[in-house]
Amino acid sequence: MSHHLLLGAEAIGAAALDAGISGVYAYPGTPSTEITEFIQRTPEAKHNSVRSSWSANEKTALEAALGMSFAGKRSLCCMKHVGLNVAADAFINAAITGVRGGLVIAVADDPSMHSSQNEQDSRIYGKFAMVPVIEPATQQELYDTTITAFQLSEELRLPVLLRLTTRISHSRAGITRQEPRQQNPLDPEPDPNRFVLIPSNARRQYQHLLELQPELHRRSETSPLNHLIDGPGTTGIIAFGIAHNYVMETRTTYGLSLPVLKIGQYPLPEEMIRAFITRFDTVLIAEEGYPVAEEYLRGIDGNPKLRGRLDGTLPRSGELNTDLIAQALGLDHRDTTPVPGIVTDRPPELCKGCGHRDMFDALNAAMKGQPDHQVFSDIGCYTLGALDPFSAIHTCVDMGAAITMAKGAADAGMQPAVAVIGDSTFTHSGMTGLLDCVNDQNAVTIIIADNDTTAMTGGQDSSATGRLQQICRGLGVQEQHIRTLVPLKKNHDDNIRALREEFDHNGVSIVIFHRECIETAARKAKQQHKGTHKK
Known part of the structure; x- marks a missing residue:
């Protein structure tokens, strides 16, 4: 041990x-x-x-x-x-x-x-x-x-x-x-x-x-994960997973002894739950997430004993906490300390020096004057391009959707139909969308934001590193319309020119903006420095 x-x-x-x-x-x-x-x-x-x-x-x-x-x-x-x-x-x-x-x-x-x-x-x-x-x-x-x-x-x-x-x-x-x-x-x-x-x-x-x-x-x-913490009273609580912690904290904070049925293994232990519900006038159902158990236990006709997310006793969305449980039980919950006015919300932003910044600057400049200034984007650090000061992208639905939504827009007659997708997201679920574009010979420009890593989740290895051009060629994109650009200020005018040329191409274009993530680059430099220092 x-x-x-x-x-x-x-x-x-x-x-x-x-x-x-x-x-x-x-x-x-x-x-x-x-x-x-x-x-x-x-x-x-x-x-x-x-x-x-x-x-x-x-x-x-x-x-x-x-x-x-x-x-x-x-x-x-x-x-x-x-x-x-x-x-x-x-x-x-x-x-x-x-x-x-x-x-x-x-x-x-x-x-x-x-x-x-x-x-x-x-x-x-x-x-x-x-x-x-x-x-x-x-x-x-x-x-x-x-x-x-x-x-x-x-x-x-x-x-x-x-x-x-x-x-x-x-x-x-x-x-x-x-x-x-x-x-x-x-x-x-x-x-x-x-x-x-x-x-x-x-x-x-x-x-x-x-x-x-x-x-x-x-x-x-x-299952030992499903057990009763008994006590007196006419109200009981069925608590699922982490919601059990909030319930027990409320119980301790307010000196309560009301019974709690803890559930941590499914399918639902129906006999155990049925026996518990019959004992009480009111049963609060505390579960993190959707009212999965509450819907099942209410059945088609509903059960007037049950309280939870469906009847508004607990919020329908978001996380639970101790104060919400206390309110649901009708307790005078403690007022939380307000955040001082000096602390204001700070929206997320791209890292200082991130290559995506120069990519979006070039993209915005290249899109000026286009009748349909819409850019389909995907999930990654570059999704922050939707916010100020860039306001450069207009969709983010699910992994890989940038390319397929751009394809659908091209099918509808939009040109240029532009997609922005990261290198890791491209190999996750973008390649099949690109194949659809190639098969239909859509007029789409697909921008791959290549920073050599899966940056948004901490810098894990990307399946595409060093192989993006080969993959795109293998999927049928014409080699002359696979371009690699370096997103730096000194290349700004050249990058705008290259983007506009591909916007005018009546077929599939790939523009790879390649520059290593500054966070992973910094980590590598630090590791190399440590290695040199040890020697």
């Missing part, structure tokens, strides 16, 4: 190593990134040859993790909530094929959208796929239940979804670690028909998944 101070995300990485994983597969995305980064920098992972490099996107990550499971070894797959949309095809079908080696899929949801386009609730995906879902409330629970999840996965031969949220992922606590387990030996699936989802096999596997559901319910009814 050893003790460590870890982020919640790091606790998952530590637990996965101690559970004997042979590989972690992920695409960086806040608030899940630190899970993989912890494994990448941990000496025991290197010593045990744990595979940990970044995948091109979440779908490829999950499919590779499933392949490692097929080979009999344990694998961890990590992503943020919107990443599960990308991996959904593999996720739903992995429930039907089942697994061999334990497969845990850690998904970090982002209530209040601190760094995301939406605050979707991944528990819905777990219910949709009909797999076990675990939602710990503390960092120690994250560690313990990750290990349990691998055991559960192998016992049921199903993937297990581990749900965490921003607050638990990015806060620290003391963790007690267990002795590490050895990795599984290579032991491939003896019945490959399980994984061949032609209709005859898929129907059989789906029926097997349905037959497993009573066992999943039974395990939820007896």
Whole structure:
């Protein structure tokens, strides 16, 4: 046993190593990134040859993790909530094929959208796929239940979804670690028909998944993550995951002894919940994210006892906190200390000296006088080009949408149809959109903001580094319309001229603005300086 101070995300990485994983597969995305980064920098992972490099996107990550499971070894797959949309095809079908080696899929949801386009609730995906879902409330629970999840996965031969949220992922606590387990030996699936989802096999596997559901319910009814903290009164609370912490803090702060039913494993333990609800006149349902359990428990006709997000007792969106729980219970909550007027909101901005600044300056100048001054953009640091002083981009919907939206605009007659996408986002989900443009010979200009890294999430390796021109040529873009420019002030006029030339091209153009991220460049210089100093 050893003790460590870890982020919640790091606790998952530590637990996965101690559970004997042979590989972690992920695409960086806040608030899940630190899970993989912890494994990448941990000496025991290197010593045990744990595979940990970044995948091109979440779908490829999950499919590779499933392949490692097929080979009999344990694998961890990590992503943020919107990443599960990308991996959904593999996720739903992995429930039907089942697994061999334990497969845990850690998904970090982002209530209040601190760094995301939406605050979707991944528990819905777990219910949709009909797999076990675990939602710990503390960092120690994250560690313990990750290990349990691998055991559960192998016992049921199903993937297990581990749900965490921003607050638990990015806060620290003391963790007690267990002795590490050895990795599984290579032991491939003896019945490959399980994984061949032609209709005859898929129907059989789906029926097997349905037959497993009573066992999943039974395990939820007896799970230590689902338990009662009893007390007197006519009001009870059902608290899910991290919401349990807010409830217990309210309970302590106000000297309450009201009963709390803590839920951390799904499918819902229906018998336990039904027995709890019948005891009380009013039951508050506290869950972080969507009212997933509340909707289910209310049923079609509703249940007048239940209070929660659906009836406005708790806010419909955003994160919960202790004050919101207190208000929902009708308590005179304490007024929070107001932020002094001297502290004002500071919107995010591109780093000083960032190459994207010079890129947007050139783009804005090149677009002047264009009848349709609209630029389709994507998700990355360069999304900040939507804000002052640039106001250079007009859309940001999902990963890869810049190119495909520009294509649709070109199909509608817009010219120039301009897209801005980062190097990592391009290989994540932009390449297929480019292929559509090539196939239809659309008049689009695709600007790839290449800074040699996945900068927005901390400088992870990019799958495209050094290969963007080759990839674009391979997808069919004419070589004379693949241009690489350096975004610097001294090149401003030349860059404007090059952009305008490509805007006038009646076909697919690629303009790569290439300059290394100043943050990663600074880190490299610092490391080199340290290395030189040691010598």
